Structure formats: structure tokens, C-alpha cells
Amino acid sequence: MIRYALSCEAGHAFESWFPSSESYDDQLARGLVACPVCASPKVAKQLMAPALGRRGNRGGLPAPAEAPPAAPAPEPVRLMSEPERQLRAMIRELHEHVARTSDHVGDRFAEEARKMHYGEAEQRAIHGEASLAEARALLEEGIAVQPLPSLPDERN
Structure with missing residues (x-):
């Protein structure tokens, strides 16, 4: 499964899961992906960092010495007034x-x-x-x- 950060033409940001990138492309082309706030079908992927699991150092970059500080919790999003x-x-x-x-x-x-x-x-x-x-x-x-x-x- 792939989680995409998405946003609509009105700037509403949301996330959605898809079985594959081809599934996302197919659903978007068929108008099945829409903003949960305004129902706009004009949706685009947003830049996001990949989520990679760590299984020790396997010849790649060395693992960080300590975890970065936790980011403050985001404000709750109100989807409907x-x-x-x-x-x-x-x-x-x-x-x-x-x-x-x-x-x-x-x-x-x-x-x-x-x-x-x-x-x-x-x-x-x-x-x-x-x-x-x-x-x-x-x-x-x-x-x-x-x-x-x-x-x-x-x-x-």
C-alpha cells in the first residue's frame, strides 16, 4: 500500500492510501479521487518523504545516533463546518x-x-x-x- 499526501485546487490537504501508484493514476483519471472537504476532483500529489523501515546498517547510510526531536502535534483539521x-x-x-x-x-x-x-x-x-x-x-x-x-x- 502507498500513502499519498494530496491536495485539491482549493488548497485542502489530505492523505489517501492506494494499492499501487498505477491504481492512484487509474482512479484519478476516472474521477474517483476527490477532496473530502470540497469534493473537487482536481487533486494532485504533494511532495513527501518516503517512509523507509530500518533494519540495521546494510551498507547504506549510517543510522542516526539519536532520533530527531518530535515535531509539535498539528492543529486538528475541521473537515466540515x-x-x-x-x-x-x-x-x-x-x-x-x-x-x-x-x-x-x-x-x-x-x-x-x-x-x-x-x-x-x-x-x-x-x-x-x-x-x-x-x-x-x-x-x-x-x-x-x-x-x-x-x-x-x-x-x-
């Missing part, structure tokens, strides 16, 4: 409410919404998945739809 935590809690609560009070129709959402709109099916609360094109078509037909906001941590 309190208003952002509250907003995320409200969005989670909204998702839970929708799941409890409506029928999940999966990828048949557009089809079911049309059936109800044109009187071919009983009116009821539903939720599911629809592409952007399907949602636009429903709106153009006068069928009210509303996307649910997602949380960044649900996409990772």
Missing part, C-alpha cells in the same frame, strides 16, 4: 422520509410517473431513478418531478 453538518443531516433526513413514505420504482420512474399522470395507474408517492433527458421530457409533458439532493459522501 457546523452549518454544513446540519445541512447534511437535513438532507439525510429528507432521503429517509422519502424512502419511508413513497414507493421505490427504480429505473421505471419515468414510466410510472406518466401512467399516474395520464390516469393509467393509481396516484401515489414514488421515487426512483431517471436520466436527465427523461426528467426533462416529463417536465415538458407537464408532469411535476423533483430531484433529491445528494451528499458528496454518497458518491464516493
Whole structure:
């Protein structure tokens, strides 16, 4: 495993582990690596010293006589502000409410919404998945739809 020091375009610094450097490159290219603070996918490696284990002096540089003094503990990093935590809690609560009070129709959402709109099916609360094109078509037909906001941590 390789630990990389990373930062996003906004300057947020964070670390992440990868099975190999090729895995990091692949995940970055596919947009799977994102800043945990702002969710920006524009991430770059930062300069860092390698962590090497010591097993005595094997013809390399001599081992230091004593360990360097310990650095002071870094300030704790706040990844989310309190208003952002509250907003995320409200969005989670909204998702839970929708799941409890409506029928999940999966990828048949557009089809079911049309059936109800044109009187071919009983009116009821539903939720599911629809592409952007399907949602636009429903709106153009006068069928009210509303996307649910997602949380960044649900996409990772």
C-alpha cells in the first residue's frame, strides 16, 4: 500500500492510501479521487518523504545516533463546518422520509410517473431513478418531478 499526501485546487490537504501508484493514476483519471472537504476532483500529489523501515546498517547510510526531536502535534483539521453538518443531516433526513413514505420504482420512474399522470395507474408517492433527458421530457409533458439532493459522501 502507498500513502499519498494530496491536495485539491482549493488548497485542502489530505492523505489517501492506494494499492499501487498505477491504481492512484487509474482512479484519478476516472474521477474517483476527490477532496473530502470540497469534493473537487482536481487533486494532485504533494511532495513527501518516503517512509523507509530500518533494519540495521546494510551498507547504506549510517543510522542516526539519536532520533530527531518530535515535531509539535498539528492543529486538528475541521473537515466540515457546523452549518454544513446540519445541512447534511437535513438532507439525510429528507432521503429517509422519502424512502419511508413513497414507493421505490427504480429505473421505471419515468414510466410510472406518466401512467399516474395520464390516469393509467393509481396516484401515489414514488421515487426512483431517471436520466436527465427523461426528467426533462416529463417536465415538458407537464408532469411535476423533483430531484433529491445528494451528499458528496454518497458518491464516493
